[in-house]
Amino acid sequence: MASHDFIQNNGSSSNGTSFKKSISQKANIAQQELIDFKRLFSLISRYKWVFLLCIIIFASGAYAYVNYYLAPIYKSSATVLIENTESNLPGSESEIGQIVSSSFSIGRGQNVVQNAIYLFQSKELSNRVAEKVLQFDEQPNGKRYPIFWTNYPEDSTMVSSATVASRIRSGLKVERSEQGSSLLVVSYESYSPYETAQIVNFAVNEYQNLSLAKKKKSASNAHEFLAEKKEELKEALDRSEQQLSQFTGSQDLVALESQASNAVNSLSELEAERQSIQIQLESTNTAIENYENKIESIKPGLSDQYSKAIGPQIASYQQQLAQLTTRRFILLSNNPRLKENPDSEPELKKLNEQIEELRSEIESLSAEMLGEDGQYIGFVGENSGNMAQELGNIQRQLMELRMQKSQFEAQISALDRRIEQSRGFLDRVPDNRVQLARLERTVEMNRELYTSISQQEAEIGLWEQTQSSNATIFDHATVNMSPVKPQKTIWYLGSILLGFLLPLAIILAKDYFTSVINSSEKLKSYPYPLLSVIYHYSLLESRGWNFSKKKGSEKGVSEDLVMYHDTTSPIAESYRRMVGNLLYGNPDHIPKTLLITSSGAGEGKTTLTANLGWALAEIGKKVLIIDCDFRRPNSHKMFNLSVSPGLTELVYDESTAEKAIRSTKMTDLYVLPAGKKPIQPAKLTSSSKFKELVKKLKEEYDIVLFDTPPYGIVSDITPIIGMSDQIIVAAKFNETKDVVLKNTLEDLNRGYDENNIGLVLTMYKPKKSSDSYETKGLYQYRYQEYYDYAKTN
Secondary structure, eight states: OHHHHHHHHHHHHHTTOOOOOOHHHHHHHHHHSOOOHHHHHHHHHHTHHHHHHHHHHHHHHHHHHHHHTSOOBEEEEEEEEEOOOGGGOTTTTSHHHHHHHHHTTOSOOTTHHHHHHHHHTSHHHHHHHHHHHHHTOBOTTSOBOGGGEEETTTEEEEOOHHHHHHHHHHHOEEEESSTTOSEEEEEEEESOHHHHHHHHHHHHHHHHHHHHHHHHHHHHHHHHHHHHHHHHHHHHHHHHHHHHHHHHHHOOOOOOOHHHHHHHHHHHHHHHHHHHHHHHHHHHHHHHHHHHHHHHHHSTTTHHHHHTOSOHHHHHHHHHHHHHHHHHHHHHHHOGGGGTOGGGSHHHHHHHHHHHHHHHHHHHHHHHHHOTTSSOGGGTTSOOHHHHHHHHHHHHHHHHHHHHHHHHHHHHHHHHHHHHHHHHHHTTSOHHHHHHHHHHHHHHHHHHHHHHHHHHHHHHHHHHHTOOOSEEEEEOOOOOOSOOBSOHHHHHHHHHHHHHHHHHHHHHHHHHHOOBOOSHHHHHTSSSOEEEEEEOTHHHHHTTOOHHHHHTTOOSSOTTOHHHHOTTSHHHHHHHHHHHHHHHSOTTOOOSEEEEEESSTTSSHHHHHHHHHHHHHHTTOOEEEEEOOSSSOOHHHHTTOOSOSOHHHHHTTSSOHHHHSEEOSSTTEEEEOOOSOOSOHHHHHTSHHHHHHHHHHHHHOSEEEEEOOOTTTOOTTHHHHTTOSEEEEEEETTTSBHHHHHHHHHHHHHSSOGGGEEEEEEEEOGGGOOOOHHHHHHHHHHHHHHHHHHHTO
């Protein structure tokens, strides 16, 4: 894998292509990449015991909480079919029937299902159910129902009936079985399965009773109103007949002219129309009073808001509408044939168009006043819960009635003006004949109204007696002993999921914000080839490779020189792989001078230099290691040599090359120690003598390795960079800081070809790496296969 990366990068160099992107750009691109699922799986595998422990803890906690702390909750439900039977009011097609239906909410079935839902959630129904429950307050086991407890199951103190009703109202759920359906599902949840079934059954039964009572009450109010009007009309009819009889017997009458006769008939028609509208107005006032009383019983003072709902602009439009309607009425009275063909008369056609325009404008203004949801804007937000729903259901009807009242008043005002005009014309007609015509018309009008109201009264009375509830109970609630809450499966699955996600989030956050090189893949994100990955020595010990057994009598040679102690180990093979990448990855560029450095101290650059030199010497290369770390020289310790004489003495002519350059236990591998510490190391490495020395040594040796101080800390090696064909930067696994390494490589890249810089990861532990599962598995596979292969030989 590393060999392939190196060949690919150096191959691109031979083709003249170079990497010009900076390290910061590369790092930003790497941070923007999405999570690699293979790497995620690797993290999970690495911390599998943490995940398992968290899942066990959370699952155990959920089990204890659900089974020993949470009380089970039960649910029962019933289904009720709401039928739209209110529209079958007898005589509703007549004018009087329409007035009664409109004023007393009889036969208005457009929102029957929604009204049923409001009624189920009303205070009145919950109070009725509470009274029923109070009569049967014990469960089969003799204990009180939980709804009576102050705080179940801790405090069994009895609560008030108002609290019981409030709990029923808030807990009772009423929903359509599906969108647009007339089938309602009534349900309730409680700590007692018996309580849930009893409350639901009480609720549906009381709804039937309450809805029937409300229907009968509306019919009774209408019946009383019609009976009262019938008596008034009976008296008026008797009076008018008596007046007509007396008048005809005492007057000498003459025939009226045609024009005067028409005027009398017109006046009679106007007065009849006025009386009809007056009845409608009285009916509307009665309905308004009923609704206002209902609102006052819910919230005192609220009805005053509705008395101001009709704005001046709507009132003005209604006055105009009344005048136009009166003109049309008179025109049709004088020309009855126009009723069959209204478009034949331009004036009538124009009147109809103007009337429709005004009605449309009034409806538009009314819609704005009521708001988008059909509720009066001045009322929205003042209440909540069931009270708001109940008031919202009333306010539209009250608003419509007040609109009708305003319109009726405007029509009466317009009719009064027309009546006065007709009376002024008739002042010139003989009084006795005009009086006779008026009395005859009054008798006829009173007789028609009396007959119509008598018929409607009889039909309403019969309809009242034959009414039934509009609710049919399909399924009563039954006792369900299986709790619906807590849902144990969801709790257990949720706890397992939380036990997995919480540590995962912590691990991902830790991995994302980590500042060290904790994987080989992080090094591969840089635009430099990864020459090799050197395993940690603990992997050798886990396989029984004990250094003390290998050293024998060779005391003093560093244990880190694996190429000497364990020449057939996987770690030794890692160094040999690096040699292959350096020498054969790009045959057109075989380096003679290699500079080995790091971004910080203790990252294994000296160990890397010594083992690399040994691996190069193994293949017949004559190698010289020059220790240029004058502050902390260590190359001599690797081979159990003295530090002086060394490079310092050789540069300052205090020693000869024969004495300063020492041989090692490996043929063709030589070491030039640092020597004594110079006063100014940078001055030494930048001197002409040092440059001449390096030039001579390059001619004498195949490869020269510079063991230098960390470039991320010390800049002494700057002069040596220009003398090197290849720079190798060591990064220690889980210790080298990412930001320091990045800055070190940026500094090296400023004056050096980035294609000749390579990276090496030292002290690598696959099991502790955050590499992806695939990458980690590759290194583990190589490590395992190496031993398996060695055993077969």
